Amino acid sequence: xxxxxxxxxxxxxxxxxxxxxxxxxxxxxxxxxxxxxxxxxxxxxxxxxxxxxxxxxxxxxxxxxxxxxxxxxxxxxxxxxxxxxxxxxxxxxxxxxxxxxxxxxxxxxxxxxxxxxxxxxxxxxxxxxxxxxxxxxxxxxxxxxxxxxxxxxxxxxxxxxxxxxxxxxxxxxxxxxxxxxxxxxxxxxxxxxxxxxxxxxxxxxxxxxxxxxxxxxxxxxxxxxxxxxxxxxxxxxxxxxxxxxxxxxxxxxxxxxxxxxx
Numbered sequence: 563x564x565x566x567x568x569x570x571x572x573x574x575x576x577x578x579x580x581x582x583x584x585x586x587x588x589x590x591x592x593x594x595x596x597x598x599x600x601x602x603x604x605x606x607x608x609x610x611x612x613x614x615x616x617x618x619x620x621x622x623x624x625x626x627x628x629x630x631x632x633x634x635x636x637x638x639x640x641x642x643x644x645x646x647x648x649x650x651x652x653x654x655x656x657x658x659x660x661x662x663x664x665x666x667x668x669x670x671x672x673x674x675x676x677x678x679x680x681x682x683x684x685x686x687x688x689x690x691x692x693x694x695x696x697x698x699x700x701x702x703x704x705x706x707x708x709x710x711x712x713x714x715x716x717x718x719x720x721x722x723x724x725x726x727x728x729x730x731x732x733x734x735x736x737x738x739x740x741x742x743x744x745x746x747x748x749x750x751x752x753x754x755x756x757x758x759x760x761x762x763x764x765x766x767x768x769x770x771x772x773x774x775x776x777x778x779x780x781x782x783x784x785x786x787x788x789x790x791x792x793x794x795x796x797x798x799x800x801x802x803x804x805x806x807x808x809x810x811x812x813x814x815x816x817x818x819x820x821x822x823x824x
Contacts, residue, residue: 567655567710569602569633573737573779578794581635583805587611587619589626591806596630603632604802608639608660615645617652624653637716641667643674643685646713650675651689656712658739663721665728672713672734680733684708712736714781718744723765730776737779737800740766770797 572579581602584591587610595603605611605623612619614636627634634654638645641659649657657675662668676684686707715729716722718741722729730738746762766782773780774797781800784790785808790801 565706565710567633567712568631569635569656570710570712570736572601573712573799576799578799578801580790581800581802582809583802583807585610585805585807587623588806589622592623592626592632592634593630596627596632600632602635602656603627604635604637604805606637608637614638614649617648620649620652620654635714641671643670646671646674647685647687647689650686650707650711655710656714656736658714658716660716660718662715662717662729663719664725665732668715668729668732668735672732675711675713676708676734678708714739716741716744717769719748720745720765721748723769726769726772727776730772730778735778737781738769738773739781739800740769742766742782773797 569579579601581600581604582595583604583606584595585606587605592603607614614620623634633656635656635658636649636654637658637660638649639660641662646657646659659668659671662671670685673679674685677686677688678684713735714737715735717726717729717738723745729735742762745765746759749758749761749765770780779799780797781802782793782798783802784793784798785804787803790803793801
């Protein structure tokens with residue numbers, strides 16, 4: 563069973579990592595993503611997929627990732643500490659927490675991922691799961707697991723941007739990820755169509771600057787290759803450059819249109 567978190571190590575080295583979303587939650591797609599050389603697969607349990615409380619489903623996904631030597635970046639539906647512990651016990655190493663607005667909300671969620679936290683005992687707890695080879699308390703597992711866990715937070719609402727410096731100061735926060743669509747929604751004052759692109763971009767820029775100043779890796783979605791390169795040059799270390807469903811549409815849609823059967 564692979565234990566080292568390659569995504570974590572790459573970010574520590576200052577590298578830019580590239581990934582893709584897997585909306586089908588297919589182990590086969592995960593293996594293909596690893597085979598073509600991506601660094602991670604984004605699994606969005608906030609908006610789709612099986613229940614993140616289903617350890618059996620998570621174990622199949624982590625096995626596929628290990629087989630293909632690729633990391634899973636799992637976006638959870640909530641920053642609920644019991645959920646965080648259960649997902650990590652199933653073998654996931656990198657989790658992304660949504661709906662965070664303040665450091666006070668974030669801290670207990672991050673603490674739930676660690677056995678030792680900020681100079682004291684963390685809130686992870688020792689369980690019997692895949693991450694520990696179903697062996698329960700093992701000194702080598704407990705002592706090494708904290709070095710491999712990576713916890714990130716979405717920056718996707720106005721309050722999070724307003725509190726960005728405090729959020730980034732939460733101990734053991736591993737990265738931040740910008741959510742422009744939800745950020746725009748939070749700035750719409752109840753009208754999804756009423757948004758200011760300039761205001762949204764200003765909030766994104768503030769988030770990037772704060773992350774660079776705090777030395778916290780930051781990510782965003784950039785499906786266009788030129789835009790992805792520009793984002794990397796600007797300081798973004800985590801880039802999501804596409805996904806399985808979008809790739810099928812982009813590749814097969816035009817091909818179908820070109821096939822004239824008349």
